[in-house]
Amino acid sequence: METDRRDFIRTFSALxxxxxxxxxxxxxxxxYAQEALRxxxxxxxxxGSRGSLLLTLLQEVPGVExxxxxxxxxxxxxxxxxxxxxGATGYTDYRKxxxxxxxxxxxxxxxxxxxxxxxxxxxxxxxxxxCEKAMAKTYEECDLMLQAHRRNNKILYIGHxxxxxxxxxxxxxxxxxxxxxxxxxIRAYWHRNNDWRRPVPSPELERRINWRLYREYSxxxxxxxxxxxxxxxxxxxxxxxxxxxxxxxINHWKDGRExxxxxxxxxxxxxxxxxxxxSLISNKKYGMQIEVQGPLGTIELETAYIFxxxxxxxxxxxxxxxxxxxxxxxxxxxxxxxxxxxxxxxDRGTYxxxxxxxxxxxDIQMASFVSDVxxxxxxxxxxxxxxxxxxxxxxxxxxxxxxRIVTWPExxxx
Amino acid sequence: xxxxxxxxxSMGTVMDLVLPGSQDAYADLLVKEMRAELGxxxxxxxxxxxxxxxxxxxxxxxxxxxxxxxxxxxxxxxLFLFHxxxxxxxxxxxxxxxxxxLEHGAAAGAVPDHITGAAGMEHLxxxxxxxxxxxxxxxxxxxxxxxxxxxxxxxxxxxxKGVENALISFGGSLVxxxxxxxxxxxxxxxxxxxxxxxxxTFELKDETLSTSGNSLNNRKKFGNSGHIxxxxxxxxxxxxxxxxxxxxxxxxAEVFSTAxxxxxxxxxxELARLHPDLKVGxxxx
Numbered sequence: 001m002e003t004d005r006r007d008f009i010r011t012f013s014a015l016x017x018x019x020x021x022x023x024x025x026x027x028x029x030x031x032y033a034q035e036a037l038r039x040x041x042x043x044x045x046x047x048g049s050r051g052s053l054l055l056t057l058l059q060e061v062p063g064v065e066x067x068x069x070x071x072x073x074x075x076x077x078x079x080x081x082x083x084x085x086x087g088a089t090g091y092t093d094y095r096k097x098x099x100x101x102x103x104x105x106x107x108x109x110x111x112x113x114x115x116x117x118x119x120x121x122x123x124x125x126x127x128x129x130x131c132e133k134a135m136a137k138t139y140e141e142c143d144l145m146l147q148a149h150r151r152n153n154k155i156l157y158i159g160h161x162x163x164x165x166x167x168x169x170x171x172x173x174x175x176x177x178x179x180x181x182x183x184x185x186i187r188a189y190w191h192r193n194n195d196w197r198r199p200v201p202s203p204e205l206e207r208r209i210n211w212r213l214y215r216e217y218s219x220x221x222x223x224x225x226x227x228x229x230x231x232x233x234x235x236x237x238x239x240x241x242x243x244x245x246x247x248x249x250i251n252h253w254k255d256g257r258e259x260x261x262x263x264x265x266x267x268x269x270x271x272x273x274x275x276x277x278x279s280l281i282s283n284k285k286y287g288m289q290i291e292v293q294g295p296l297g298t299i300e301l302e303t304a305y306i307f308x309x310x311x312x313x314x315x316x317x318x319x320x321x322x323x324x325x326x327x328x329x330x331x332x333x334x335x336x337x338x339x340x341x342x343x344x345x346x347d348r349g350t351y352x353x354x355x356x357x358x359x360x361x362x363d364i365q366m367a368s369f370v371s372d373v374x375x376x377x378x379x380x381x382x383x384x385x386x387x388x389x390x391x392x393x394x395x396x397x398x399x400x401x402x403x404r405i406v407t408w409p410e411x412x413x414x
Numbered sequence: 415x416x417x418x419x420x421x422x423x424s425m426g427t428v429m430d431l432v433l434p435g436s437q438d439a440y441a442d443l444l445v446k447e448m449r450a451e452l453g454x455x456x457x458x459x460x461x462x463x464x465x466x467x468x469x470x471x472x473x474x475x476x477x478x479x480x481x482x483x484x485x486x487x488x489x490x491x492x493l494f495l496f497h498x499x500x501x502x503x504x505x506x507x508x509x510x511x512x513x514x515x516l517e518h519g520a521a522a523g524a525v526p527d528h529i530t531g532a533a534g535m536e537h538l539x540x541x542x543x544x545x546x547x548x549x550x551x552x553x554x555x556x557x558x559x560x561x562x563x564x565x566x567x568x569x570x571x572x573x574x575k576g577v578e579n580a581l582i583s584f585g586g587s588l589v590x591x592x593x594x595x596x597x598x599x600x601x602x603x604x605x606x607x608x609x610x611x612x613x614x615t616f617e618l619k620d621e622t623l624s625t626s627g628n629s630l631n632n633r634k635k636f637g638n639s640g641h642i643x644x645x646x647x648x649x650x651x652x653x654x655x656x657x658x659x660x661x662x663x664x665x666x667a668e669v670f671s672t673a674x675x676x677x678x679x680x681x682x683x684e685l686a687r688l689h690p691d692l693k694v695g696x697x698x699x
Binding site: 320 | 415417419421428430432434581583586587589595596597598602603604605606612613614615616623625626627628656658
């Protein structure tokens with residue numbers, strides 16, 4: 001465990017060293033402080049594939065005790081018990097767990113349709129909550145979750161780890177510095193090439209295990225993938241989309257699934273900026289990216305590369321330009337064997353970080369949640385990021401289902 | 415004084431333009447025209463494009479005579495003139511030899527006969543506007559010529575638009591000083607070399623400075639084998655070193671810097687003495 005902790009601390013120091021914590025990112029500032037490590041007691045609700053990953057990451061955060069967990073699927077239950085050890089009490093009913101356990105908060109990683117109920121119950125039980133993305137399956141559920149968070153004055157994190165990823169943070173800092181000028185368009189996509197299924201031990205478990213494929217439980221690619229990029233888009237633009245139009249279909253994986261295997265949407269924001277989004281699971285050539293475009297350049301956030309529209313002059317040319325400005329006539333070192341290797345003429349971009357950081361932010365996000373729980377520190381903005389992404393995600397989904405333009409719903413709490 | 419700076423990516427490198435006393439709108443028009451012309455030349459002369467004119471010639475000329483249009487015929491005539499003027503040290507048929515060293519490294523043994531046999535402009539037959547490769551496997555690479563040609567065309571555009579003063583740098587290896595610096599009577603340029611803090615210095619007034627050699631960047635890409643072949647020994651020039659040449663005509667400057675570097679110090683000095691119009695600076699390890 002010592003090694004794991006060191007790994008975590010190393011990642012975190014790397015983030016600090018990369019200068020990604022700016023004053024505009026107050027939710028990270030708490031992590032600076034050397035805290036007295038009062039034990040934080042947490043319970044897990046849902047320990048499937050995502051839940052067990054979150055559990056592993058939590059076990060690497062200093063000062064955390066996972067005292068209980070809940071899962072109604074036996075293989076998950078057994079695995080969790082093994083991971084945490086006999087000291088933790090296992091439940092198959094989360095309400096019982098909330099009633100019986102003395103804990104500070106819960107981490108919820110269950111199918112989308114369960115998020116709202118479980119989150120609201122936990123908040124009303126006086127607990128802090130980390131709930132996986134997307135926030136919820138309907139506008140009303142998102143709103144009720146936000147209200148419960150406000151009413152109880154308890155922390156509510158939605159699992160958008162890009163808020164804590166070094167690459168995204170550095171990229172957004174660069175955007176705020178004006179490196180690409182005003183953002184005029186965001187192009188985002190998430191492409192995979194697989195059936196998006198999980199193995200099912202017996203047919204009656206199909207809908208339960210592959211819940212992501214059925215409309216009763218999930219909104220498919222929108223809630224499971226697009227919500228991340230929409231959160232980042234809302235964050236960059238510092239506003240929420242006022243309308244969206246989209247189109248989706250099942251054109252490849254015709255295997256009885258109900259959710260689209262390809263989606264295409266255009267989000268319009270009040271400033272006149274558009275977010276153009278597409279996702280599919282029948283081709284992975286282009287992978288995943290958020291391309292933030294402006295008159296001075298493009299930033300690819302997922303990989304933290306910047307591409308300047310007007311690249312800097314060669315060093316000697318820069319010196320010449322400075323000399324002319326100062327009315328100086330002097331020798332400038334412009335000549336030499338080709339200073340740029342003779343390669344195809346494309347600009348391969350400049351990496352924004354000083355060294356490669358592999359973390360996608362999930363580990364830092366879990367550490368931040370623990371730290372906030374320990375210090376009872378609420379950041380409403382952070383919750384609102386999950387909320388506005390959740391609403392935007394559902395707007396896109398509704399637009400595709402109804403084949404019409406969908407506007408930001410009226411009567412919401414935000 | 416307002417000075418306009420523009421950059422054009424073309425021909426595998428970057429062209430920097432410094433235009434003192436110009437206006438944005440005017441520079442944009444100029445750049446637009448230059449970009450189009452550079453694109454056109456690249457499409458004609460680049461061996462990196464499989465559909466360029468030179469690639470078509472490379473595929474067809476060993477099978478039979480290929481008829482050249484007027485511009486290409488002019489270019490081939492010039493290639494032969496420079497081949498003679500440089501006593502064979504400028505030779506556009508060295509690509510198969512270079513490819514061999516890039517693949518096998520500087521320490522590679524003897525170059526196979528079928529490659530050496532196909533190297534040498536004496537195996538190129540130019541009859542009026544028709545060209546033919548007399549040996550199988552011959553390949554033409556205009557690497558030591560194309561940028562000079564492009565610079566010449568760029569200067570034609572500038573002159574036709576009435577530009578009087580400008581500095582144009584094609585990746586640093588080819589620099590043209592048009593007119594003069596706004597606060598001087600020329601453009602003062604240096605080429606950094608190890609062990610000499612001033613570097614090699616040149617004053618350009620309507621002149622080109624061309625530099626050929628093995629730079630750090632080139633070595634990263636080409637390894638120790640270098641990237642310029644000596645047509646006499648059919649080996650690449652290894653180690654650090656460079657040759658800078660100034661001439662009024664950009665093509666002449668580029669051709670001679672390539673030829674002199676490939677020739678090595680001794681032969682370069684002999685060759686340079688035959689052409690007093692050129693100013694030559696060199697650095698060899």
